[in-house]
Amino acid sequence: MTETTDARDSATAWRPSAIELERRAFRKRQTGRSVLVSALSTIVLAGLLAWALIGSPGWAQVQQTFFDPTVALASLPRILEGLWLNIQVLVAASIGVVVFALVLATLRTLRGPVFFPLRALAAGYTDLFRGVPLIIVLYLIGYGVPGLDFFPRMPVAFWGTIALILTYSAYVSEVFRAGIEAVHPSQRLAARSLGLSHGQTMRRIVLPQAFRKVTPALMNDFVAMQKDVGLISVLGAVDAVRAAQIETAHYFNFTPYVVAGLLFVLLAWPMIRLTDWVSARTRAREQVGSIV
């Protein structure tokens, strides 16, 4: 057919017109201008904030107890060691959450009377665990389950991870379910018409589209969980928060908490950027870009 070859021929012959070149030059100037303006306004705002903060009467006192560089440096190794535990817990919990949440979401979307008990169970579970505060789940799992003497002895971080999985799966399964239900039913129909089984349709057609639809919400939950891994410290696990607590007591200075807080931000930041990038990319790929 000729439609594509025509387009290619005209593409090689085309040269931008004078008008278009002028427009491009204008756009370039505009971009340069807006970069300049935003840089300036950022500097002015930062300056104002710093001036207000440093100029306040209690600043010297606050700086000493919260922003002491020597304490920060001295406490850093211990806190980093703790953070490594947080990261391990985070990775394990994330995997656990995705798997368990997918199971829950799939159970909730099953149709037919046979599956009523499973559906009801999954619904009850998500209701319950979205209602209970994480810290209570942590206490119940962290102190209660080992008390059963049913399981082999495990480090507290293990039970903390389980508690995180139990709680966050409830949220994430709802996100998944919303995504699954947002996939147009005709997609399922088209897949089944091709002879794909229910499972294949779910894995190849529904879930990938559902995932894309809910990526921002998922990443949001992930970032929330990234902070909440710090809560395993209540069980006595020596993570970054617990390490900071120990260092704070040691130096009679709150700087280690600030250090731990900054580390958590640093940990979350790439993920936040990545989320933005990924969702922008899939959007660009799946719907032809328009200017607005």
Place this chain on the structure above:
Amino acid sequence: MSTRSASVAEPVLRLRGVRRAFGEHVVLDGIDLDVAAHEVVALVGASGSGKSTLLRTINLIERIDDGEILLRGQDVSDPRVDADDVRARIGVVFQHYNLFPHLSVLDNVTLASRLVHRVPRAEAERQGLELLASIGLADFARAFPDRLSGGQQQRAAIVRAIATGPELLLLDEVTSALDPELVGEVLALVRSLADGGTTIVMATHEMAFAREVADRVVFLDAGRIIEDAPARQFFEAPREERTREFLARFLAD
């Protein structure tokens, strides 16, 4: 008008007393229909007459309340038959939302070959590219469906439906969601499939196209077949009064 002969003894598709009701509303009221190999049958009828429902029952997407659906003599409406196997033997194209937006055009076309028929990827892709090339879409093989125009998407969907060499192709108003200038290219593809001997049952509002391409036209009204006649006879000398009324209304539009 086409002059293909349906000489194979056993029909590809045979419907016997197919009935489907939604509550009190009887949508298919005892449908009897035979479709021979290489035959092209057009289903026409007013909106709500049951054309889409009939196509969905053939593909086992819609359960039937009574009757039999025989695919090459096998009763596929028997609940003991694996519906996935039956669907893999039938190609279907709907009105819209056919392609999977998260898969490239080539992956769309090769999906069923790879997953259902277990064709190795390289082999499936070779066939898929060949098919896409045959409809002038080879350049779009790696693109995502949203890059294609509506007509190109529908043509890709049709190619996807025939990629696994189904025994029967069902088309449900494949052009009615398209802008008028895109209808022609899709109909041209259907015509070339018909000329190539594909067995087709298609619901359509395109009377001129039905007349040109179909061997037989079946007129549905309120879930019953009112008239089932060779295309030329259907349009030039319909036997039933209601067919005449239907055609008159169409010509008036």
